[in-house]
Amino acid sequence: MTTIKGVLFDFSGTLLRIESPESWLRAALTATGTEMAEAEIALRAAELDRAGALPGGTSPAQLPAELAARWEIRDRDARHHRAVYTGLARQVPLPRPELYDVLYDRHMTAEAWHPYPDAAEVLAELHRRGLRIGVLSNIGWDLRPVLRAHGLDRHLDSCVLSYEHGVQKPDPRLFALACRELGLPPSAVLMVGDDRRADGGATALGCAFLPVDHLPVDLRPDGLRPVLDVVG
Template sequence: MTIKAVLFDFSGTLFRIESTESWLRAVLDERELALSADEFTRAAEGLEAAGALPGGSTHQVNVPEHLAELVAVRDVDASRHRAAYTGLARQVPLPDERLYDALYDRHMTPAAWRPYPDAREVLAGLRERGVPVAVVSNIGWDPRPVFAGHGLDAFVDAYVLSYRHGVTKPDPRLFAAACEELGVAPGDALMVGDDRHADGGAAELGCAVHFVDHLPAEARPDGLRPVLGLI
């Protein structure tokens, strides 16, 4: 099989979101609000346990019944994504109601994300070889400013985002749309992701699939590098 294009997941694959503590601290500092050390620890632990940080921990979260339906379809449009995550965050008491939307807004900024250490090397290597790249993500917002903010936007040819298509991975239609945008047959594409279920759906379409581990950036310095050897 000759790989003519590569599809990448976004969160947990090319980029890693900041920690819950960093996320909360940044928003509190921006609004010049202070919590005691104990209050801050309780709030950060509560947000983590609630799964309120998009792209954060992959641990199983007990979603409240009144949010279950919304969370299940959060990635099909932008308004549901915001409502789902601000709803999860609101389970945790914070000193200002406006902080819930501020936390959501923070997670969409370049400062909240860090590329994996080998992301630039791999994306640049694919560009040098003339291999087109698409980002295929279950997401409720446009991550292109994050790529631009870290100088990686020049290496991506297409963004295929669930909230724009109304379907989520593992639905093969999302992978098919990415292959169509890159002008390749699915059998000539490689999907790279961290979610065996969601990203593994590309195999149904005939794409090759390569998995990486969803780890903090510093704990996965070269997880993407094998991709260059598969081309």
């Protein structure tokens, strides 16, 4: 068995979790000076959640036909990503048209993301043990400032983002690129992620795979610690 010498982490639902739909909506309302009754905030937030409008949140309960094709390739291009998610949000009536873009912009801020409680500790320990560490994410925007703001970048050796390469997980080409960025063969790399299909696709290339549960941060205090046992 090949010794694991490097670990690739997914971003959303693995190292960090996006804020709740209600917190997301409240931030956009505050940013635009928009007032809304408490009952309506709760209602619209729930509708946005069902629409799948919050990137990193739940998937759409029903995907509008006009967005179906772009949904499948949303993480390959920044323009597709914005168009898809603002399009999903527009399924929900909001009092100001600018709110849809403000909501999208909000989800790219550090304040919208919360690291899992053990994320910093696990990254630091892997670094101490001499492993190579990278982030590999299906995403339509640059998450590096978010990692930096939360102090999670200091132990990273690489960051591979799907939209920068026009290819997304589970395409083996993206995993191959991420392994090259670590300077390691796939057989020496462990992929850690919450999506069994997308992240688990690493096994087709020969990487090991460790799944984690996409849970709120307060319900997953030590979901990343098994990584330390796997790498030994």
